Each structure stands twice: as C-alpha cells, then as structure tokens.
Amino acid sequence: MNNANVFMKATNIHKSYSHATGELEVLRGVSLEIKEGEALAILGSSGAGKSTLLQIMGTLDRPTSGELTCEGRDLLAMNDDEISQFRNAEMGFVFQFHHLLSEFNAVENVMIPCRVAGESPKLAREKALHLLEFMGLAERAHHFPNQLSGGELQRVAIARSLVRQPKILFADEPTGNLDSQTSGKIQELFFRLKEEMKLALVIVTHDLTFATRFPKVYRMKDGSWFS
Template sequence: MNNPPSHFLSVRNIHKSYPSGNGELEILRGVNMDINGGEALAILGSSGAGKSTLLQIMGTLDRPTQGEVFFEGRDLLALNDEELSKFRNAEMGFVFQFHHLLSEFNAVENVMIPCRVAGESPRLAKEKALHLLEFMGLADRADHYPSQLSGGELQRVAIARALVRHPKILFADEPTGNLDSNTSAKIQELFFRLKEEMKLALVIVTHDLTFATRFPKVYRMKDGLWV
C-alpha cells in the first residue's frame, strides 16, 4: 500500500489460516476495518466466527496469513516481535474472559507489571497502580491476592492492569463471559465510564447481543467475514 490509511487503526484484507489435516482451516477471509480515535465499538458473533482472531491481529498478538495493520499510519507488521512487544505495552491494553492475574502477586503488584516491564521505577509504578485501583473501587483490596478476590474484583484488577500505562486503545475479548449477570452489568458500566474518563478507543468482542447493542457501532461477523 503506497499511502497508509488516515484512520487511527486500520486493518486491510486480513486473512488468517491454520494447517488442518491435509489442507488449511480459514478463519478470516479478507476483513477490512477502520477505527477512529476515541471510538467505541463492538464485534458481535457466535463462537468460531473469527472475532477473537481478528482482535488478536488488530492488537498485534498474532500475525495474519495475509493483510496489513496500521496504527496512526504506522505499518505494525513491519515491526519485529521485540518492537511489537514494546509498542503494545505503550499503546494498547487487553482484557480477556479470564483475568490472567499472577497468583503469587497481590492486586497492586499485578497492576504494576506493565510499568515495571517498561522500566519504570517501583515507586512510580506502585503510585500509578494504586491510583487506578482506587478508581476501580478496590483501594482496600490492593494487598489481596487473586485467591482472595471475587470474580468481579479479579476482572477489575485485570482492567486496571490493562490501563496502567494509559493506552490509546483498549481491546476486550468476552470480558464478562465468566461473570454472573449482576457483576457483568457492573463491569459493562465500568467499560463505558473508563472510555469517557480516559478518552480511549474501546473495542469489545462479544457474543452478548444486549452488551453489543449498547455500543454506537456494532460489527457482526460470521464465518470470517462481516455480515
């Protein structure tokens, strides 16, 4: 592509296949998408539609078989793995269905991890982590370990970790999938509050129609294509 797109985040002609038996299993079949800065959108589809694979490619956690990914005009797929890792840690945040907290670290230590990976001092990293935990309503749980936290608290800690370096975009893959309906509703409200407070772009992947339709823009995926 001679001229990169002017959008905040763009993916072009994304294909993704995996070896399967004697052939290949095609998950994504030429997906295009543009996201503007500060935009909130949902990607809706049933299990196996390809939505999680697309999110991982948009977030550079995986590389496509074919296609291009641009972030603020920068060709991300031209970066090597080490460069991409540093880029993700600075510019992107990720929340998944399972919290992926480290059991040997308490809440504040888990939230500090991206800052420490980036080389920030323990004092500054802890200050940022404590501030976010307070924002999440978890100030009194900062020294608790994952085994001592409820499902909703675990997910809020994971969200704080994703935001501690103030990314420009937050990706969330089925972030309420493991929660009861009451806790799920609270976490959903938190995402919308964070989007407004932190002025970040928000991309949610979900099969929850009620959650998805609360977003101003909804993309529907089936069999690796938009429908």
C-alpha cells in the first residue's frame, strides 16, 4: 500500500485483561490502515473486540502490545497530557449513547471540546451554533437534553464531536439505540458529513445493512479479522 496518504496505522495490536482465572485476550494481533478521508466499517457481533479496537485507535485505551501511529507520529510514546491534547484536536467520537451533560443545553454541550482546548466562549459558541444549524437543530440550540428526542440527542452529540474540526471521526454503534427511521436519517448524516468535511470515518457496528453501505468493510470475530 502507498503510505503517502495513510493517516493512521495500527500494527499487530494485542489487548488482554487480567481477571481472577487468568488473562482474557480481546484483540489478537490486529492491524489496520486508514487513509486520509477514507470511510470504513468494522462489523462484528457483541464481544468480537471491535469496540476495544476503536478505543485503542482513538487513544481512549492503550494496547497490551503493538504500534499505533497517526500522521507518522507514535501515539503510544506520548504522555497522558500530550495524547489528550492530540485527541481533542484531531479526533471526534460518537457513541451509542449520547453522553450529553444534563445540566447544559445543546449549544453548551457542543461547546465543551472548544472550552477544554482553551478557546474563548464567544468563538466556541459561534462554532457550536453553526454546527447545530448544519444539523438542522438551530431552533433546539437552547433546549436541554431532557427536552430533545433520541435522534436530536444523537445529532447534538455528533455536532460536539465535530466542533474542533477533527480529521477523523470514530463512531461506536451510533445508531444502535435508535428506531429504524431515525437510524436511517443518522446514517445519511454520517455520509453527508464525511463528504462535506473531508473526514476519515470509522464506524463500528453489528448492523450488516449499515456496514455494507461503506466502500470498505472489515469483519471481526474473537479479536481477529476474518473473511
């Protein structure tokens, strides 16, 4: 493969957890390359190891062994502060559950990554409002999470993940908690975002229909790729 446009590379990733009866091996030497602006899906049943891989590639967890680089930088060599700053600047995350803060309204929730990065409240608010308008939520910007529907909550979470203009968006079962009609709309939104924002997009899902819409699909079982 031409490495010139490889954005992120995971090589021989292993992950094990210790428990009372020994070691539980969750990932068994998984390797994956993600090109700039590429969209791919990781498909597998519950317990296959796909979410663990996403968390490692997103620097939310560290592997037991292996290598992880992004734009040629060794992510595993960074300390906690360095990796947190890198993650907040370069990566966005969407999960099955929206994880919005109930005491903040929609625009305040979207502003959080900017405020963590030290941006001014004015600039953070402008960015957040722009994204909420893009998501079709301009009129819901000052509503609190308990005033929003499931689909609206997930769109706010997506806006929050994009507010710092990351180069890659990781999504873990992003439609798993939605009804079929809302799920379809959120799926369409991901593809629109990928094209308009030139993102690399990595989706973890057990939904075969969703996964097969991607140009590249990796199937995982028992911590390894399979055909």
